[in-house]
Amino acid sequence: MRLSxxxxxxxxxxxxxxxAWLLAPAAHAQLSGSAGLLSNYMYRGVTLSDxxxxxxxxxxxxxxxxxxxxxxxxxGQLAVESHRSAQWTGYAGYAQRLPSGLAWETGVTAYAxxxxxxxxxxxxxxxxxxxxxxxxxxxxxNYLGFGDHTLYCELNGGWTLAPRLQAFWHGGYYxxxxxxxxxxxxxxxxxxxxxKDWQAQLSLDLTRQRGGSTTDIYGSNxxxxxxxxxxVVITVARIF
Amino acid sequence: MKRLLALGFCxxxxxxxxxxxxxxxxxxxxIDAPAETQKAPDNAEILxxxxxxxxxFRADHYGSxxxxxxxxxxxxxxxAAAVAQEYKLELMEDWAMPALNVDxxxxxxxxxxxxxxxxxxxxxxSRVEWAxxxxxxxxxxxxxxxxxxxxxxxxxxxxxxxxxxTGRKVTVAVVDSGIESNHPDLAGQVTVEENFVDGxxxxxxxxxxxxxxxxxxxxxxxxxxxxxxxxxxLMALRACWQSGSATRCNSFTLAKAMNYALSNGAQVINLxxxxxxxxxxxxxxxxxQARGIxxxxxVDPARADGGFPANTPGVxxxxxxxxxxxxxxxxxxxxxxxxxxxxxxxxxxxxxxxSYAAAHVSGMLALLEELKPQLSVARLREGIVPxxxxxxxxxxxxxxxxxxxxxxxTCACPTSSNSRFVRSP
Numbered sequence: 001m002r003l004s005x006x007x008x009x010x011x012x013x014x015x016x017x018x019x020a021w022l023l024a025p026a027a028h029a030q031l032s033g034s035a036g037l038l039s040n041y042m043y044r045g046v047t048l049s050d051x052x053x054x055x056x057x058x059x060x061x062x063x064x065x066x067x068x069x070x071x072x073x074x075x076g077q078l079a080v081e082s083h084r085s086a087q088w089t090g091y092a093g094y095a096q097r098l099p100s101g102l103a104w105e106t107g108v109t110a111y112a113x114x115x116x117x118x119x120x121x122x123x124x125x126x127x128x129x130x131x132x133x134x135x136x137x138x139x140x141x142n143y144l145g146f147g148d149h150t151l152y153c154e155l156n157g158g159w160t161l162a163p164r165l166q167a168f169w170h171g172g173y174y175x176x177x178x179x180x181x182x183x184x185x186x187x188x189x190x191x192x193x194x195x196k197d198w199q200a201q202l203s204l205d206l207t208r209q210r211g212g213s214t215t216d217i218y219g220s221n222x223x224x225x226x227x228x229x230x231x232v233v234i235t236v237a238r239i240f
Numbered sequence: 241m242k243r244l245l246a247l248g249f250c251x252x253x254x255x256x257x258x259x260x261x262x263x264x265x266x267x268x269x270x271i272d273a274p275a276e277t278q279k280a281p282d283n284a285e286i287l288x289x290x291x292x293x294x295x296x297f298r299a300d301h302y303g304s305x306x307x308x309x310x311x312x313x314x315x316x317x318x319x320a321a322a323v324a325q326e327y328k329l330e331l332m333e334d335w336a337m338p339a340l341n342v343d344x345x346x347x348x349x350x351x352x353x354x355x356x357x358x359x360x361x362x363x364x365x366s367r368v369e370w371a372x373x374x375x376x377x378x379x380x381x382x383x384x385x386x387x388x389x390x391x392x393x394x395x396x397x398x399x400x401x402x403x404x405x406t407g408r409k410v411t412v413a414v415v416d417s418g419i420e421s422n423h424p425d426l427a428g429q430v431t432v433e434e435n436f437v438d439g440x441x442x443x444x445x446x447x448x449x450x451x452x453x454x455x456x457x458x459x460x461x462x463x464x465x466x467x468x469x470x471x472x473x474l475m476a477l478r479a480c481w482q483s484g485s486a487t488r489c490n491s492f493t494l495a496k497a498m499n500y501a502l503s504n505g506a507q508v509i510n511l512x513x514x515x516x517x518x519x520x521x522x523x524x525x526x527x528x529q530a531r532g533i534x535x536x537x538x539v540d541p542a543r544a545d546g547g548f549p550a551n552t553p554g555v556x557x558x559x560x561x562x563x564x565x566x567x568x569x570x571x572x573x574x575x576x577x578x579x580x581x582x583x584x585x586x587x588x589x590x591x592x593x594x595s596y597a598a599a600h601v602s603g604m605l606a607l608l609e610e611l612k613p614q615l616s617v618a619r620l621r622e623g624i625v626p627x628x629x630x631x632x633x634x635x636x637x638x639x640x641x642x643x644x645x646x647x648x649x650t651c652a653c654p655t656s657s658n659s660r661f662v663r664s665p
Contacts, residue, residue: 107297
């Protein structure tokens with residue numbers, strides 16, 4: 001039996017997510033997740049929910065040896081879509097902390113858009129984490145199916161302001177070797193709090209596009225000049 | 241004569257004289273091992289470690305590295321709850337210790353139950369990394385005006401050393417009872433105050449305040465004493481608490497403080513305490529050493545091996561000058577008798593014991609860290625020059641040590657060196 005092309009596309013991320021469940025019986029395995037609502041699903045500085053609220057379900061699996069896997073599904077909506085649709089992400093990798101306190105990780109990520117399967121793409125990533133700052137470099141040979149070789153570099157950090165209040169920051173730069181007009185820098189600063197199994201975040205997301213133009217997926221302008229945009233995002237999630 | 245007068249002034253102004261040899265916090269096992277032969281006291285507690293994954297990408301991650309609030313914690317809490325239920329333990333609290341890749345859960349045994357059986361069962365449980373009892377630390381406690389009364393002032397020639405080094409920008413973690421940060425001689429010296437004792441607020445206490453003063457009391461402020469490294473920055477990590485005349489700590493409170501020191505940039509960790517071997521604390525000490533952090537431990541004169549952590553390889557074990565030798569242990573000797581230092585209530589007093597000898601060495605290491613931050617612990621230890629044996633207060637020749645390790649001439653520089661070496665276990 002042959003699966004339809006459209007059905008095949010989310011298979012990889014879905015498989016990575018299901019892997020977590022398959023491995024769950026290991027006694028020491030840690031399976032966790034979150035279910036929540038986002039006022040805007042911002043991905044690397046652009047909205048993947050057309051500036052509308054979205055729901056997210058995420059799962060993560062960790063084993064005692066350092067292997068991890070997980071996935072999420074978001075009810076996103078690209079600018080070219082008229083309705084919400086599921087956007088899948090799956091990932092798997094390995095992470096280890098060194099005696100120096102520095103931790104490293106490497107893994108693969110697969111993104112799937114069942115309604116627009118030609119945008120599906122995969123990435124590999126490598127990251128380093130210290131006690132307060134972490135950095136990660138992602139590479140995709142075919143970002144969003146455009147055939148672009150892209151790099152995305154991100155730095156993340158945070159600190160505790162009070163027992164239940166943390167501040168966090170994030171900065172990222174997206175670089176497309178074959179399409180410099182889509183290069184962009186983005187940043188996020190915010191506050192996070194929690195109560196029992198609930199988490200809430202408030203953040204300000206800033207994006208600066210080099211050429212003021214990206215793909216039609218994101219629905220951005222094409223004026224050709226630099227453009228700094230900001231979004232305020234609220235997220236509420238229940239962890240489990 | 242000046243020293244005697246100053247001492248008299250000190251005592252008349254409300255100083256506290258600690259009894260020699262009784263200042264050192266000691267670890268007394270709450271549950272003796274093997275505990276099965278004895279009935280454990282009520283409310284005995286154990287620590288159960290679960291694997292803490294290294295930080296990694298997750299789709300719902302929001303940026304920070306905060307382990308206490310991340311989604312993965314829920315999974316560990318579920319496992320811990322299941323373990324607690326299975327072994328009839330009461331879940332008390334948890335504390336992630338990234339330096340060891342463990343999430344440490346404090347659990348309470350049923351009243352009267354010994355720990356040995358539970359620990360044995362947990363050691364075979366694949367959900368658990370390892371478990372141990374919580375052991376108690378018990379302290380059986382019992383130019384500025386006072387500068388000339390400080391043994392280190394003359395023996396270590398601090399006046400001259402300060403021309404070269406003051407411990408500037410070196411962070412020393414004082415894992416102890418609370419430090420009085422607004423003491424006139426400590427004001428501005430404490431950059432971080434953290435409390436790791438459950439159910440209590442941070443309060444200034446005797447032992448921590450006295451140790452802090454020896455390390456980093458302000459110099460040249462016209463009052464009190466001068467610390468060995470007056471420009472060092474202190475992390476006041478309250479892991480011990482004063483209980484009457486005693487100062488107590490335990491494995492869990494000390495581990496939380498050590499974990500904090502490791503994660504927040506401590507360069508020297510002062511542990512003026514002692515007790516039996518403790519797996520959790522030992523791993524944290526080793527993790528600190530792996531990161532190049534200098535760990536100083538006070539030798540317990542009542543223990544044949546000097547007690548933990550002083551008996552740990554790589555730890556700078558320090559005994560009070562004139563202390564009886566320990567078989568197999570060759571600690572550094574530093575001033576530890578009749579030491580004027582800071583006390584709570586804005587006072588000064590005289591204290592004695594290896595706690596304060598250790599504090600002197602922590603101050604010395606802060607000076608060396610300022611001058612030569614990249615030195616390996618082994619090189620550092622080899623470079624410490626013992627003092628003249630005829631002078632009881634000069635367990636270490638600080639000037640010669642600095643000269644040997646950094647090449648900087650801090651005191652009167654001889655034309656030739658007859659440096660000797662001292663080695664600690």
